[in-house]
Amino acid sequence: MTNKPDPNSTSNLGGVGGGRMPTYVGMPSFPKAAREAVADSRLRANLAHATGTIRERRQRAVDELPDWAELREAARQIKDHTLRHLDHYLMMLEEKVTAAGGTVHWARDADEANAIVARLVEETGEREVVKVKSMATQEIGLNEALAERGITAYETDLAELIVQLGDDRPSHILVPAIHKNRAEIREIFQRKMPSAPADLTDDPAVLAEAARRHLRAKFLSAKVAVSGANFAIAETGTVLVVESEGNGRMCLTLPDTLITVMGIEKLLPTARDLEVFLQVLPRSSTAERMNPYTSAWTGVHAGDGPSAFHLVLLDNGRTAINADPVGREALRCIRCSACLNVCPVYARAGGHAYGSPYPGPIGAILSPQIRGIGSDVDASLPFASSLCGACYEVCPVAIDIPRILVHLRARAPKKAPERLAMTAAAWSLRTPKRLAALQRAAARGRRFARHARMPRSWTDTRDLPVPPAQSFRQWWKEGR
Amino acid sequence: MKIALFVTCVNDTLYPQTGKAVVSILERLGHEVDFPLTQTCCGQMHLNSGYPHQALPLVEAFTTTFEGYDAIVVPSGSCAAMVRDWHSTVAHEAGREDLAQRAKSLAPRVHEFSELLVDVLGVTDVGAVFPHRVTYHPTCHGLRMLKLGDRPQQLLREVDGLELVDLPDATECCGFGGTFALKNADVSAAMCADKVAAVKQTRAEVLCAVDNSCLMHIGGTLSRQRSGVRVMHLAEILASTA
Amino acid sequence: MTSARQAILGRLRSSGDPAAEYEQIARDYLIRHHEQDLRELLAERLADYRAIVHDAPVSELPTALREGPYVIPPDLPAEWTAGLADRVVTEPYDLEAVGGVITGCAVAIAETGTIVLDHGPRQGRRALTLVPDHHLIVVTPDQIAADVPEALARLDLTRPLTFISGPSATSDIELSRVEGVHGPRTLEVFLV
Numbered sequence: 001m002t003n004k005p006d007p008n009s010t011s012n013l014g015g016v017g018g019g020r021m022p023t024y025v026g027m028p029s030f031p032k033a034a035r036e037a038v039a040d041s042r043l044r045a046n047l048a049h050a051t052g053t054i055r056e057r058r059q060r061a062v063d064e065l066p067d068w069a070e071l072r073e074a075a076r077q078i079k080d081h082t083l084r085h086l087d088h089y090l091m092m093l094e095e096k097v098t099a100a101g102g103t104v105h106w107a108r109d110a111d112e113a114n115a116i117v118a119r120l121v122e123e124t125g126e127r128e129v130v131k132v133k134s135m136a137t138q139e140i141g142l143n144e145a146l147a148e149r150g151i152t153a154y155e156t157d158l159a160e161l162i163v164q165l166g167d168d169r170p171s172h173i174l175v176p177a178i179h180k181n182r183a184e185i186r187e188i189f190q191r192k193m194p195s196a197p198a199d200l201t202d203d204p205a206v207l208a209e210a211a212r213r214h215l216r217a218k219f220l221s222a223k224v225a226v227s228g229a230n231f232a233i234a235e236t237g238t239v240l241v242v243e244s245e246g247n248g249r250m251c252l253t254l255p256d257t258l259i260t261v262m263g264i265e266k267l268l269p270t271a272r273d274l275e276v277f278l279q280v281l282p283r284s285s286t287a288e289r290m291n292p293y294t295s296a297w298t299g300v301h302a303g304d305g306p307s308a309f310h311l312v313l314l315d316n317g318r319t320a321i322n323a324d325p326v327g328r329e330a331l332r333c334i335r336c337s338a339c340l341n342v343c344p345v346y347a348r349a350g351g352h353a354y355g356s357p358y359p360g361p362i363g364a365i366l367s368p369q370i371r372g373i374g375s376d377v378d379a380s381l382p383f384a385s386s387l388c389g390a391c392y393e394v395c396p397v398a399i400d401i402p403r404i405l406v407h408l409r410a411r412a413p414k415k416a417p418e419r420l421a422m423t424a425a426a427w428s429l430r431t432p433k434r435l436a437a438l439q440r441a442a443a444r445g446r447r448f449a450r451h452a453r454m455p456r457s458w459t460d461t462r463d464l465p466v467p468p469a470q471s472f473r474q475w476w477k478e479g480r
Numbered sequence: 481m482k483i484a485l486f487v488t489c490v491n492d493t494l495y496p497q498t499g500k501a502v503v504s505i506l507e508r509l510g511h512e513v514d515f516p517l518t519q520t521c522c523g524q525m526h527l528n529s530g531y532p533h534q535a536l537p538l539v540e541a542f543t544t545t546f547e548g549y550d551a552i553v554v555p556s557g558s559c560a561a562m563v564r565d566w567h568s569t570v571a572h573e574a575g576r577e578d579l580a581q582r583a584k585s586l587a588p589r590v591h592e593f594s595e596l597l598v599d600v601l602g603v604t605d606v607g608a609v610f611p612h613r614v615t616y617h618p619t620c621h622g623l624r625m626l627k628l629g630d631r632p633q634q635l636l637r638e639v640d641g642l643e644l645v646d647l648p649d650a651t652e653c654c655g656f657g658g659t660f661a662l663k664n665a666d667v668s669a670a671m672c673a674d675k676v677a678a679v680k681q682t683r684a685e686v687l688c689a690v691d692n693s694c695l696m697h698i699g700g701t702l703s704r705q706r707s708g709v710r711v712m713h714l715a716e717i718l719a720s721t722a
Numbered sequence: 723m724t725s726a727r728q729a730i731l732g733r734l735r736s737s738g739d740p741a742a743e744y745e746q747i748a749r750d751y752l753i754r755h756h757e758q759d760l761r762e763l764l765a766e767r768l769a770d771y772r773a774i775v776h777d778a779p780v781s782e783l784p785t786a787l788r789e790g791p792y793v794i795p796p797d798l799p800a801e802w803t804a805g806l807a808d809r810v811v812t813e814p815y816d817l818e819a820v821g822g823v824i825t826g827c828a829v830a831i832a833e834t835g836t837i838v839l840d841h842g843p844r845q846g847r848r849a850l851t852l853v854p855d856h857h858l859i860v861v862t863p864d865q866i867a868a869d870v871p872e873a874l875a876r877l878d879l880t881r882p883l884t885f886i887s888g889p890s891a892t893s894d895i896e897l898s899r900v901e902g903v904h905g906p907r908t909l910e911v912f913l914v
Contacts, residue, residue: 035666044670050897070751077747085743087734100880106726158903159894175894182895204895208903215904220818220853236879246852246890246905253848264730269744271879275871276751278885286893289767290834293905294885295848301882304847315726319733344653348670384664386657386671387528389624409530422526426534429489429521430541439493457665461672462700465494472487472496476515480503 019317019370020110022141027355029380034349043350046181051341057287058338058394064289065279074276076398079332082234082267083322089234089267090313096237100299102309109316114145116312117226117259121151124257126224132241132248133157134228135173135335136261136314138357139370142226153226154218156247158211165192171351171359173337174285179350182207208245215247225251225306229262230334231277232311235270238298239311242281244291252295258306263314265322265331277334280396285336317370326407330365332397337362339391339401345384354381361391365404373412382408432473439474442467482512483596484549486542488559489521495692501719502555502593505606518545524562527570529659536574539567543582552589553596555715557622557691560592565625592622593715594631594690604634609722611641615684617675617698619691620653632690632714639717647687648678656697672701679709687711754868760832761913764866767835771888772901773909780914783824784809786858790821793854795846798824802860813846822856823906828883829876830861833869835888837861837911840881848882857886857906861913 027033037043062068082089094104107113121129129146131137131153143153143164155164162177163170166188170176177185182202189196189210196210230242239260241248252258268277282291300309322328340346340360351359355377356367364385368378382405391401414422428434446467453459470478483506487499503513522542523535542563546552554560564587571580597603616636622628636644655661655671662668675698679687687702689695692713699711724732756763765775776782780802791811794803802824803810811820826844827837837859839845844860851857867873877883890905901907 031664031666034664038666038670046896054893054897065752065755067751067755070748074747074749074751081740081743081747085736085738085740087731087736088740090731090734106730108726108729112726156904157894158892162894175897177894178897185895204892204898204900205902207895208892208900212903219904233879238879244890245892245894245903247903249848249852249884250904253852269740271874271877272871274879275874276749278870278874279751286899288771288887288899290831290836290885290887292771292887292889292891294883296879296883296885298880298882301841304841304849304882313730315730315733319730322734344655344671345664345667348667380663382530383660384667386620386653386655386660386668388620388653388657390620390651390653393624406528406530409528410532412530414530418529422529422531422534426526426531426538430537432518432520435489435492435520442493455662457662458700460665461669461704462697463703464700465696467494468496470496472492472499473515473517475496475500477517 021139021316021356021367021371022144027377029376030349030353030355030384031380033353033355034384037350037353038348043179044348046179047347047350050175050178051347054287054341058284058341061283061287061289065283071276071280072396072398075280075396076332078268078273078276079397082269083265083328083331086264086267086322089269090264092234093232093237093267096234097299097311100237102237102299102311105310105312107312107314107316110140113140113261113312113314113316114142117142117261118146118149118151120257120259120310121146121224122149124224128152128154128222129224129226130154130156130218130222130251130255131160132225132227132243132251133160134226134261135357136228136263137226138170140261140314140316142261156215156219156251158208158245161211161215162188165189169352170357172340173335173358173360173362179352219250219254222251222255224257224259225255227251227258227260229260229266230281231274232262232267233271233274234267236298238271238296240274240294240296242291242294244286244293246293249293249295252297253305256306257308257310259310259312261312261314263316264318281334281336284338284394284396321369324369327365327369327404329399330362330369330404332399333362333366334397336396338394338396342390342394344388344390345386349384354384361385361401362399365401365408368408373408379412382412436471436473439471443469443471481551481601482514482549484514484516484546484552486519486522486546486552486554486559487515488554488556490693491555494696495713498555498692498713498715501713501715502553504719505715506553509601509603509606511601514549516545522559522562523570524559525658527562527566532570532573535570536576539570539583540579543567543579543586547582547586550589551591551596551600553591553593555593555690555713556693557592557619557626557628558693560590561621561625563587563590592626592628592690594628594635595626598631598634605638606635606718608718608720609640610717610720612685613643613645613683614686614688614717615645615647615679615682616650617647617654617687617689617694618650619689619694622690623651628690632688635714635718636688642717645682645684648681649674654694654698656694658693661697672697676701676705676707680707684709686717688714688717690714753871755833756868760866760868761863764830764832764835764861765913767832768888768911771835773835773888773911776910776912778912778914780860780912783858783860783912786910788821788856791819792822792824792858793817793820793850794824795844795850798826798844813850817849817853820854822858823851823854824858824860825851826860827865829873830866831870831873832866836873837886838873838877839884839886840877841884842881848884851884852905855906856908856910858910859912861911
């Protein structure tokens, strides 16, 4: 199986979203992909270790603020308000960015966004761009689209670099190489990084140093950078990138041309709203009081940073999601990845099983909404959850993920045998008489239950319960 | 006080001892228990599997059966959560505003078993005797939707002879999740394997919870592994006397 | 043919009064989490993220210098670099060839251990504090804000802003934090 997303296989099955996002070639349904992951003990150990570490640290960072619940509620309300008036705030943003010397572009879907970025790069005469980690450009498959036009995109975030050098796919929103441990990363660097020293160890600090040296010349010579955006402020036209390593600062500051691709839901009305989001995002994502670096810029700043700034506003299914009164909550997402880190399903299945740049609980509700619910993998994603609710509990913008999963399950195409079984079960449960008949049948079959090996999906690992000789209702009716 | 029992279809069919235990405890405490025979199922499986239209008649039947009672007890965390948090939504989304209103007004009178004892009846000591080492698994619906907190542990701590031991990583889901256990059997089994390992680590004789469907899953694995650990619904432990 | 702009905005047509609704947003969170000893808190929180903190007058700044020339913005107060004439060079200068950079800041946030540069007075353009490996920052008492809301209220968002909390770091390997990637690997703060 090839690991790379195929730009030609963007799915647009006319589903809910009407967006386009790469499906990975031959991507099986979630349960199939998860089966392989569950059997990979090294992968499970890597994931358990990484998510276990961050989980405890996040809890400590959150517990430090006695007003966490109030911050979360304000964050939720600000996002909902913005989504209700998105047209108003988008026009305001456009006006302010333009007034500050930037250029705003609008893209209905992935293809339009990719074409805009490719054209802007070509207009500079450059064939290389440096990139800040961005979910939006992952979503639209920008690197592959640029490669088709002969433009090379260099990922500069450490984890993205690991994924790119390893010819791999991202498996986590914040830490795309979470599935790799230090020894595996060292091996990739030794193989693919010409500047890596011969005595490279697997000490994370040493690996980070190797990445620093590898990218230094790139940063200093790059003429064009592509970024995403964590937030944009409508009132001022300011765009923000939240990061840790300084690769973002390098890309946002040193090149002459900066192109930012931003989902239209990233907007916030005013500067004041940042006081909420700059508190909840770092604590939820990296479990820090504040991430090492946040950059904010408004259009172009004379004598400081890029002389040309382009902002590409991306729809790609978002307007359709915003029209769904239940599903629209997903657009509050600030990509912190707290839901991935607490999800027991993600910890065992890994990110690749979700067949999308958006893995984990948020991916299970975003991908089918963006791409539509037609493909095997998209139809299986809403079911990739035990509905335990841990994701909702930690979400800093209070997205009720289980609620949306249930909502999407109703819309997912079902296989005929399952539909039949569910209809039969509903029929049996509709009246007490039918239920009693079912119970009598179960009681008659009780001696078989102990040895039953059906359904295999249950009995492979668990014994079946043995039905009692007498149901509760029968006991009650017979005067106890 | 007159209390209606919604035993749930799973308990009714597979675990009648849980329903009997609830009846015996409430009667021991001097309350009258009614079991309206028109009850069947809350519709949770259908809703969570993506068949809300199949759940709708079950929502209606539940509402009709129980709306005349002042207090309804449910010995299942997930079914109690289904009734309280979902019934009116299912009706609303089906365009049945009348039913949505009825379900909404019924919801606050529906209590999970430990809630009924601690919050409504105000008791934690029900006079039970159970001289065994017990660990408690807080099921996801109990923990995150009903927010039962330590109500079940409060009840267990008052049981004579019972030694309550903490379950490591207690708040982790066991991996049941209804049809999730079948549709995503591999992930479900992997989750359960970790839960079972945690249970064994406690060296408890009995694993207790407020939901027999989770216990069916964990207990089925414990039994397959011949671990010797029994699973029991909270009500069954509280019904035990010397 | 409709433009992408028209198509997207057309699908979002909203009603109501955004300004009035915006005022209704519940903001019941705290404006600050600590009332006093902000200087102490800032020092503690900066150190938590492996910044080197000096609770010392600016006259001690020379002791912190390491090898190589240190670059400074042209408007840095002369007393900050008193006696350092042979060690400092003024912008513009080849930033790859310096040992470090000395600047002031716009605001510091005690609660989070953050220094905010707005690249105004005493701070220079953004590249200045990015490329050199050692960043020395002088924070004056009046620049310390208790918490994020107060800091934002003091800042002009239309200026280029850089929020710095400790030296460059990454959590990309096994989600454990390591300091020192692309930005300055040493952050040293003088609370004067």
